[in-house]
Amino acid sequence: MTIEVRNIVKEFGSFRALDNVDLRVETGELMALLGPSGSGKTTLLRIIAGLEWPDAGSIAFDGEDALARGAAERHVGFVFQHYALFRHMSVFENVAFGLRVQPRRIRRSEAEIRKRVGDLLDLVQLGWLADRYPNQLSGGQRQRIALARALAIEPRILLLDEPFGALDAKVRKELRAWLRNLHEEIHVTSIFVTHDQEEALEVANRVVVMDKGKIEQIGSPGDVYERPASAFVHSFIGESIVLPVEVRDGRVQLGDRVLDLAPPETGGGPSKLFVRRHDIAVGPSGSGVFEGAVRSVRAFGPMQRADILLQGVDGDMLVEIDAPRDHSLKVGDRIGLQPQRYRIFADH
Ligand code: ATP
Numbered sequence: 001m002t003i004e005v006r007n008i009v010k011e012f013g014s015f016r017a018l019d020n021v022d023l024r025v026e027t028g029e030l031m032a033l034l035g036p037s038g039s040g041k042t043t044l045l046r047i048i049a050g051l052e053w054p055d056a057g058s059i060a061f062d063g064e065d066a067l068a069r070g071a072a073e074r075h076v077g078f079v080f081q082h083y084a085l086f087r088h089m090s091v092f093e094n095v096a097f098g099l100r101v102q103p104r105r106i107r108r109s110e111a112e113i114r115k116r117v118g119d120l121l122d123l124v125q126l127g128w129l130a131d132r133y134p135n136q137l138s139g140g141q142r143q144r145i146a147l148a149r150a151l152a153i154e155p156r157i158l159l160l161d162e163p164f165g166a167l168d169a170k171v172r173k174e175l176r177a178w179l180r181n182l183h184e185e186i187h188v189t190s191i192f193v194t195h196d197q198e199e200a201l202e203v204a205n206r207v208v209v210m211d212k213g214k215i216e217q218i219g220s221p222g223d224v225y226e227r228p229a230s231a232f233v234h235s236f237i238g239e240s241i242v243l244p245v246e247v248r249d250g251r252v253q254l255g256d257r258v259l260d261l262a263p264p265e266t267g268g269g270p271s272k273l274f275v276r277r278h279d280i281a282v283g284p285s286g287s288g289v290f291e292g293a294v295r296s297v298r299a300f301g302p303m304q305r306a307d308i309l310l311q312g313v314d315g316d317m318l319v320e321i322d323a324p325r326d327h328s329l330k331v332g333d334r335i336g337l338q339p340q341r342y343r344i345f346a347d348h
Helices: 041-049 091-100 110-123 139-151 169-186 197-203 221-226 231-236
Strands: 003-012 015-025 030-034 056-061 076-079 157-161 189-194 206-211 214-219 240-248 251-254 257-259 269-276 280-284 290-300 303-311 317-324 334-339 343-346
Touching: 003 041, 015 041, 015 214, 030 041, 030 197, 041 076, 041 157, 041 189, 076 139, 091 110, 091 139, 110 139, 110 169, 139 157, 139 169, 169 197, 189 197, 197 221, 206 221, 206 231, 214 221, 214 231, 231 240, 231 269, 231 343, 240 317, 240 343, 280 317, 303 334
Parallel strands: 030 189, 030 206, 076 157, 157 189
Antiparallel strands: 003 015, 003 056, 206 214, 240 251, 240 269, 251 257, 269 343, 280 334, 290 303, 290 334, 303 317
16 A cells, blocks of 8 residues: 655644655555654654644545545554553453454454454464453563554554654664564555654665654665765764865865865855764875874774864864774874765755
């Protein structure tokens, strides 16, 4: 099932929570909506689910107008951050719930319901917990049961809103791999909301980066990490070193000094150079466009992380870089630094 979101606008009073959002999700995709708190992710998810209505725009499921239908008729499975299991029902009955309340004409027999719930519990690998109650489960187990429950009615679309948000870091990490594997097995078109960039990049096949109610970039995890489309995406995903530069007459300058760096295709004037801290080559003094002095070094594994005081950049600026250990850095060394992969975006 494809999802086509067109020009969606949603306002709460005078506040615009979604500003002309366009998005197409292909059949069987696992797409992440990634953005800081308040960027509009949950609002978009709720509109797709039919729990909220947009002020303008359209939503189509496989080309069919979804806004003409209420939430119950959209056949969407939903998993929220906070466990939404019924406390007075066993795990088995929680998963069976959606099947038991289906209209009589499509409702399955008791034997079929038992079979389906058994299969779903096997799918989330928790068959042995069928007779327990939610308060006898760990947080991670509850979310897996919540997912089994959402899948019970064979939804055409699965929407997950920070499903692992309330869990500790270790369990979150385990569930990421688990969710990816599960999705490979069931292949239902899924949208997954998170503000955790690592989670988005690890789980999803495409990532939508949102900020202030707008989509900043849509791309594969590799795209958004390696080729960020804006200054916002570069600083939100992965850590960046940001240096003030100026683009004048097609040249990149630092003060009056012209730097041996490729200018951006568009834009000029005061700009910022963004580079990941492992994308700066370190060599002897004079070997790069920037000069610096090593202030401290921490070596671990194959890398060394160093604080470098850059000279001639907006006064003096301290940056943290990661370099391979083949060129051993020592406190006090004067070094040259050459950004290898970088992006330059105009200041707004
Ligand atoms: P988070 O990661 O914190 O959940 P989010 O990206 O999911 O954030 P939304 O929950 O979609 O963000 O909220 C977007 C903006 O809309 C926020 O500024 C929020 O305060 C506002 N908002 C959401 N729902 C309502 C509402 N019912 N009434 C008024 N403002 C709302």
